[in-house]
Amino acid sequence: MPKANDALHVELRQATPIALDVRFSCPAGQILALVGPSGSGKSTILRSIAGIYTPATGKISCAGEDWLDTARGVNVRARLRSVGFVFQSYALFPHLSALHNVMEALSHIPANERASRARAYLARTHLEGLEDRRPDELSGGQQQRVAVARAMARDPRVLLLDEPFSAVDQVTRERLYEELVAQRRELSVPVILVTHALDEAAMLADRMCVLYRGRTLQIGAPYDVMTKPAGVLVAGVLGLKNVFTADVLQHDAEKGLTRLKWGGAMLDARLNATCAIGSRVDWFVPPSHIVLHRPEQRQRGLESEVEGVIVRCVALRETTNIQLAVSTLPGAILSFSIPTRIAQSNGLETGLAITVSLLADGIHIMPPDAVGA
Amino acid sequence: MDWEAFQLSLKLAACTVAILLPIGIIIGRFLAWTPFRGRVFLEAVLALPLVLPPTVFGYYLLVSLGGNSRIGHWYESLSGHSLVFTFQGLLVASVLFNIPFAIQPIQRAFQAVPSDVRHAAACCGLSRWRTLWRIELPLAWTGLLSSLVMTFAHTLGEFGVVLMVGGSIPGETKTIAISIYDRVQGFDTASAGLMSAVLLALSLIAIGVTYLTAPRVDRRHA
Numbered sequence: 379m380p381k382a383n384d385a386l387h388v389e390l391r392q393a394t395p396i397a398l399d400v401r402f403s404c405p406a407g408q409i410l411a412l413v414g415p416s417g418s419g420k421s422t423i424l425r426s427i428a429g430i431y432t433p434a435t436g437k438i439s440c441a442g443e444d445w446l447d448t449a450r451g452v453n454v455r456a457r458l459r460s461v462g463f464v465f466q467s468y469a470l471f472p473h474l475s476a477l478h479n480v481m482e483a484l485s486h487i488p489a490n491e492r493a494s495r496a497r498a499y500l501a502r503t504h505l506e507g508l509e510d511r512r513p514d515e516l517s518g519g520q521q522q523r524v525a526v527a528r529a530m531a532r533d534p535r536v537l538l539l540d541e542p543f544s545a546v547d548q549v550t551r552e553r554l555y556e557e558l559v560a561q562r563r564e565l566s567v568p569v570i571l572v573t574h575a576l577d578e579a580a581m582l583a584d585r586m587c588v589l590y591r592g593r594t595l596q597i598g599a600p601y602d603v604m605t606k607p608a609g610v611l612v613a614g615v616l617g618l619k620n621v622f623t624a625d626v627l628q629h630d631a632e633k634g635l636t637r638l639k640w641g642g643a644m645l646d647a648r649l650n651a652t653c654a655i656g657s658r659v660d661w662f663v664p665p666s667h668i669v670l671h672r673p674e675q676r677q678r679g680l681e682s683e684v685e686g687v688i689v690r691c692v693a694l695r696e697t698t699n700i701q702l703a704v705s706t707l708p709g710a711i712l713s714f715s716i717p718t719r720i721a722q723s724n725g726l727e728t729g730l731a732i733t734v735s736l737l738a739d740g741i742h743i744m745p746p747d748a749v750g751a
Numbered sequence: 752m753d754w755e756a757f758q759l760s761l762k763l764a765a766c767t768v769a770i771l772l773p774i775g776i777i778i779g780r781f782l783a784w785t786p787f788r789g790r791v792f793l794e795a796v797l798a799l800p801l802v803l804p805p806t807v808f809g810y811y812l813l814v815s816l817g818g819n820s821r822i823g824h825w826y827e828s829l830s831g832h833s834l835v836f837t838f839q840g841l842l843v844a845s846v847l848f849n850i851p852f853a854i855q856p857i858q859r860a861f862q863a864v865p866s867d868v869r870h871a872a873a874c875c876g877l878s879r880w881r882t883l884w885r886i887e888l889p890l891a892w893t894g895l896l897s898s899l900v901m902t903f904a905h906t907l908g909e910f911g912v913v914l915m916v917g918g919s920i921p922g923e924t925k926t927i928a929i930s931i932y933d934r935v936q937g938f939d940t941a942s943a944g945l946m947s948a949v950l951l952a953l954s955l956i957a958i959g960v961t962y963l964t965a966p967r968v969d970r971r972h973a
Contacts, residue, residue: 428874430873456874457876457877457878463870463871465870467865469865470868472868482875528875
């Protein structure tokens with residue numbers, strides 16, 4: 379059972395060579411995903427936790443033990459930190475068999491128990507019968523499993539995963555997702571996952587930390603971060619569409635709504651009383667909160683109608699992606715997806731004028747230049 | 752065939768390799784992974800024997816190891832005999848002259864070991880010694896082999912430095928290369944030819960071993 383003091387606390391600051399200004403914690407048993415574009419410092423943070431990179435200033439503690447405290451001159455060596463690290467390249471020892479790769483991480487147990495324990499770890503990652511193969515005799519997915527088995531064999535206090543699924547095909551990736559989800563139930567340590575893929579973070583992580591140029595922009599549950607980005611910058615880093623600006627007309631505390639004027643349209647958004655009446659604000663609506671207009675089901679005040687013309691309609695198997703040029707605001711494009719079956723039954727195609735509803739509880743008003751933590 | 756000279760050359764080559772291989776591992780590993788100011792300068796100094804004419808290198812060694820030099824004087828007071836024109840002096844010269852042949856292949860081999868693999872060893876909890884023994888050396892063994900073979904073969908054939916520092920004292924400093932020169936001077940072309948053929952064969956084996964092992968390992972670790 380994870381204990382509160384088994385958490386990982388990280389605080390790093392430096393200006394060069396890679397700018398870092400991050401602070402986060404991850405309780406035992408939770409997966410925290412670090413997401414951000416290339417160069418945002420994700421891997422450097424992971425390496426700092428592992429002890430293979432030392433930042434200019436910082437503090438890292440895990441399970442109540444200080445691993446790094448530059449102010450006090452504490453810097454525990456990587457080999458003494460009990461870290462399980464799955465590298466992006468897997469970094470398996472190329473001259474050793476899968477079994478010996480795992481055995482090398484078992485130096486903390488008696489020598490005569492290492493082989494059997496290593497076999498058990500390989501069995502847990504579904505590699506029975508492949509123990510004697512060297513890494514170059516294994517597929518990408520099998521190599522990833524050996525890397526995971528080796529990381530687990532260390533009996534780590536924290537598990538670090540540096541884009542562990544980036545080098546395998548989609549089918550293998552989905553299988554490995556399922557295995558990680560299954561294995562995490564047995565883990566009682568903090569897990570830090572570095573990933574470029576938002577859907578990966580959303581699927582696997584309990585919380586998500588958005589990084590940009592070494593800075594923490596927002597931390598929260600993946601759904602919250604992706605539906606309520608802390609600012610335009612976060613939305614940009616996450617590649618979110620449907621970010622616009624509008625004028626605040628009024629707040630209705632009773633209904634929990636803020637009314638916005640967006641071009642020629644009036645929108646009801648989730649209440650954000652912190653923005654002044656008459657001010658210009660950035661707002662975002664997730665594609666999941668844009669639906670085809672349903673006059674018979676309309677709930678006044680809870681959704682806003684927007685008219686437009688379909689400029690792009692692409693069916694991708696079960697889902698159809700639609701881009702709608704908003705009639706009341708030239709240049710504004712709303713992007714959303716609907717089931718292909720519904721798109722076909724409504725005869726949706728490029729050039730067709732339609733009306734969509736923006737659900738009020740999905741419209742998120744972002745303070746200008748907001749940078750949350 | 753001058754067996755005495757051949758034996759002396761083999762002994763000199765073996766001793767040179769025995770001394771330079773551990774030094775090559777330490778310095779080659781250090782240069783491969785440790786960034787520091789003046790690194791290029793140090794690498795250039797260590798590579799100097801590659802471009803310096805052997806007689807010039809030998810001359811400076813003769814001057815710095817001779818009885819009038821501090822090192823020579825110190826050695827003489829310690830051992831009771833001069834360092835130059837002795838096997839020990841020859842060994843010192845051979846070690847210094849072979850530094851680039853020993854260090855460069857090892858440095859390149861260590862540089863070829865992916866940094867993530869070394870970091871993975873640290874994350875696995877391996878000590879520095881175990882990382883060197885179990886991970887780094889097995890991955891850099893082609894460099895070690897190349898260093899060993901090149902140093903050995905180069906020592907066998909060295910002429911200029913040996914002549915300057917050791918002269919041509921039979922059984923003490925007269926190596927096979929010096930012996931070949933002496934035989935040619937004495938019009939004994941049959942012996943000179945045989946000894947040259949032996950050196951040629953050893954050189955071909957050395958080059959063959961170096962070139963044949965490298966691609967095989969590269970393929971295995973690709």
